Each structure stands twice: as structure tokens, then as C-alpha cells.
Amino acid sequence: MTETLGDRIKRLRKERELGLRQTAAKVGISATFLSRVENNAEKAAPGEEVIRKLAVVLEDDFDTMMQLAGRVAHDVADVIKADTGMPAFLRRARDQGISSEDLMKMLDKGKKGKR
Amino acid sequence: MDIKVPFRKPDEIDHMVLDLVHKYAKAKGAPPRPPIDVDDIAESYLKLDLEVTDLKELLKMPDVLGATWLEDKVIRLDCSLEGQEGRLSFTLAHEIGHWWMHRPIIEMDKVTLPLYAFEEGRPARPAIVCRSTKKDPAEWQADQFAARLLMPAADVRATAKQVRDALPVSIPNLKATKGGGEFSPELRDFASEVIGAGNFSNVSNQAMRIRLVDLKLVDDANDPQGRLL
Numbered sequence: 001m002t003e004t005l006g007d008r009i010k011r012l013r014k015e016r017e018l019g020l021r022q023t024a025a026k027v028g029i030s031a032t033f034l035s036r037v038e039n040n041a042e043k044a045a046p047g048e049e050v051i052r053k054l055a056v057v058l059e060d061d062f063d064t065m066m067q068l069a070g071r072v073a074h075d076v077a078d079v080i081k082a083d084t085g086m087p088a089f090l091r092r093a094r095d096q097g098i099s100s101e102d103l104m105k106m107l108d109k110g111k112k113g114k115r
Numbered sequence: 116m117d118i119k120v121p122f123r124k125p126d127e128i129d130h131m132v133l134d135l136v137h138k139y140a141k142a143k144g145a146p147p148r149p150p151i152d153v154d155d156i157a158e159s160y161l162k163l164d165l166e167v168t169d170l171k172e173l174l175k176m177p178d179v180l181g182a183t184w185l186e187d188k189v190i191r192l193d194c195s196l197e198g199q200e201g202r203l204s205f206t207l208a209h210e211i212g213h214w215w216m217h218r219p220i221i222e223m224d225k226v227t228l229p230l231y232a233f234e235e236g237r238p239a240r241p242a243i244v245c246r247s248t249k250k251d252p253a254e255w256q257a258d259q260f261a262a263r264l265l266m267p268a269a270d271v272r273a274t275a276k277q278v279r280d281a282l283p284v285s286i287p288n289l290k291a292t293k294g295g296g297e298f299s300p301e302l303r304d305f306a307s308e309v310i311g312a313g314n315f316s317n318v319s320n321q322a323m324r325i326r327l328v329d330l331k332l333v334d335d336a337n338d339p340q341g342r343l344l
Contacts, residue, residue, distance in 0.1 A: 021167075036168070041168075
């Protein structure tokens with residue numbers, strides 16, 4: 001079964017030995033809201049700033065948490081908005097089955113070639 | 116439905132609280148000091164899941180504050196308690212009391228608990244449901260347990276001695292306050308002083324007032340022999 005954002009938060013919180021209310025206080029949200037998120041009872045996923053704080057408190061990867069929340073970070077959205085060719089580029093990469101990992105490798109290779 | 120529990124004298128409850136505190140202190144490497152971290156006792160030491168949710172709506176009970184699902188090892192607190200540190204901590208300590216004192220009895224005797232489904236469509240599971248208006252013997256014991264856990268007698272006595280020269284403190288018409296009813300301003304002030312000086316930041320004034328009376332750190336100015344208490 002795929003891990004949801006709530007499952008992940010609960011798992012990491014326990015691994016880090018953080019209490020529910022302690023975590024909520026560190027992040028600046030109510031324990032009720034965190035409880036609902038953890039138990040997949042909250043319809044609206046937490047916002048970007050909350051996820052950013054959760055990632056810091058839980059020592060987790062922000063992008064992974066954002067993806068599980070079904071959200072796109074503002075800086076990523078800005079990249080796409082700023083370049084009109086970006087949506088076509090992303091669609092093409094998807095259609096050709098090029099993963100983000102492949103793209104990263106290509107970028108690294110390009111970087112080395114420039115040196 | 117009431118949970119059938121054996122009668123316990125106050126000193127038996129004292130021992131049960133001390134047993135938990137000693138074991139917790141051993142696990143943590145240091146005795147707990149006020150404010151007693153009941154969240155840590157529940158979640159880290161007893162390995163119980165804590166949830167804060169709309170229990171009133173879920174269980175369709177307007178007076179429910181907390182509940183413990185024994186098989187699932189989950190304590191659920193009603194979200195109305197959030198922001199009321201004293202009441203929330205007391206309710207959590209109360210649920211810990213059920214877990215520590217009553218779970219073994221329930222498991223051994225296979226007492227049938229009422230079944231409650233936490234969410235619609237999910238199977239109903241046995242749970243101890245605690246309502247603010249219903250105080251059977253098990254609930255009374257859990258309240259006593261909570262008071263002792265959050266306000267250890269030695270700490271309350273030492274702090275009371277620190278803030279007042281002479282003990283017990285004489286309070287006019289204290290007898291009228293017995294049972295947690297209306298309290299005199301003098302007792303309220305004394306409880307506030309003890310809470311502040313003793314770092315009992317997760318204890319409500321009401322809970323401290325009752326504890327001061329129980330520990331006989333106050334007496335009735337109109338009845339200093341304590342015949343009425």
C-alpha cells in the first residue's frame with residue numbers, strides 16, 4: 001500500500017520520538033489539524049509553509065512531502081511560469097519516458113562537458 | 116455501561132501512580148519534575164497513539180472528553196480541550212490512569228466493554244469512554260490517578276511551604292467548596308501561587324484547589340479541626 005503524507009508524518013514523528021502536541025507546537029499548527037492529517041481525515045492537504053516546517057522538524061525531504069501532498073512548491077511553479085517553453089519541455093520528457101533522474105544525469109553531463 | 120473495578124483506597128492509587136512514575140523515571144534516566152509531561156508518558160513510554168479529534172461528533176456524545184481504545188492502543192481526546200492546557204493534560208492523565216489501573220483488570224477478567232467505532236464504516240472496538248458528567252468508580256479512580264500524577268504530593272507540599280509561612284492555610288467557609296463547587300477567592304489565589312511557584316503549568320486552578328484540599332494543606336477558618344472536610 002502506498003504511503004500517504006499522513007502515514008509518513010506519523011511514521012517519522014514516531015521514529016524521531018516526537019509527541020503529537022510537541023510536533024504541532026513546533027510547526028505552529030493545532031494538534032487537532034495534525035491529528036487529522038496523520039489519520040488521513042483532513043480533506044485539504046497542509047499548505048507549503050506548513051509542509052516546509054514539517055520537513056524541518058521531521059528531518060524529511062521537502063519535495064517528497066510536497067509530492068505526497070499533491071502540491072507544487074511556489075519556486076517550482078515560478079520556474080514553469082517564467083519560461084513559456086517549460087510546459088512543452090516537461091510534456092515531451094514525460095512522453096519520451098525520461099525521468100527526473102535521467103534529466104539530472106543529462107544536466108550533470110552537460111556541466112562536466114562545459115568545464 | 117460502568118466498568119466493574121475493585122474498590123481502591125487512595126493510598127493504593129498513590130502506589131499505582133508511584134509504580135508508573137518509578138518505571139518511567141528508570142526508562143528516562145531521571146525522575147519527572149513538574150510540569151509532568153503526560154504526553155511523553157503516554158506516547159513515548161506507554162507507546163500509545165495520541166489523537167486530538169472531534170470525539171463529541173464521532174461518538175455522538177455531547178459530554179465526552181476522552182476515550183481509550185484498548186486493542187488499538189489509542190487515546191483520543193476531544194478537540195474542545197485544545198488550548199486548555201490544564202484540562203487537556205488532566206484528561207490525558209485520566210486516560211493514562213485507565214490504561215495503567217484498569218486495562219489489566221479488563222484483559223484478565225475479560226470484562227465486556229461497550230463497542231465504539233471511531234469512524235463510520237470501521238468496525239466497532241472496545242473502548243473506555245470518559246464523559247464529564249458521568250462519574251462511576253472507575254472514573255473516580257482515574258481522576259484520583261490523574262491528580263496524583265500531575266501534582267505529586269511531595270512537590271505540592273514543598274511548594275505550598277515555600278509560598279506560605281504557615282500551613283495549613285485557613286480559608287473562610289472552605290466547607291462550601293467541598294466537592295469542587297464554588298471556591299473562595301483565597302483558595303483560588305493560593306492555588307495560583309502554588310501553580311506558579313511549583314511550575315505546575317499544565318494544571319488548572321480547579322485541579323490544584325481540589326488537590327490542596329485533599330492534601331489538607333488548607334483548612335476551614337470556621338472549622339479548623341476539619342470536622343467538616
